[in-house]
Amino acid sequence: MDNCFHTDSYGYRPEKSARQAVEQVRRRCWRMDWVVEFDIKGAFDNIDHALLMKALRHHVKTKLALM
Structure with a gap:
């Protein structure tokens, strides 16, 4: 699922943090x-x-999440 996100997407992703997002913004x-x-x-x-x-139906297979 993680490959659906842009490399610059930092929200709620494993191995990514708000500090990393801020650092990327500073560099750019x-x-x-x-x-x-x-x-x-x-x-x-x-x-x-x-x-x-x-x-959501395409990316999420847990029916409870689609309610």
């Missing part, structure tokens, strides 16, 4: 002249529920 911000900020609040308010469930 010194190389780049731009930063992207994303406010996650409300990000899931407008997601297509049917599409979300389709993706």
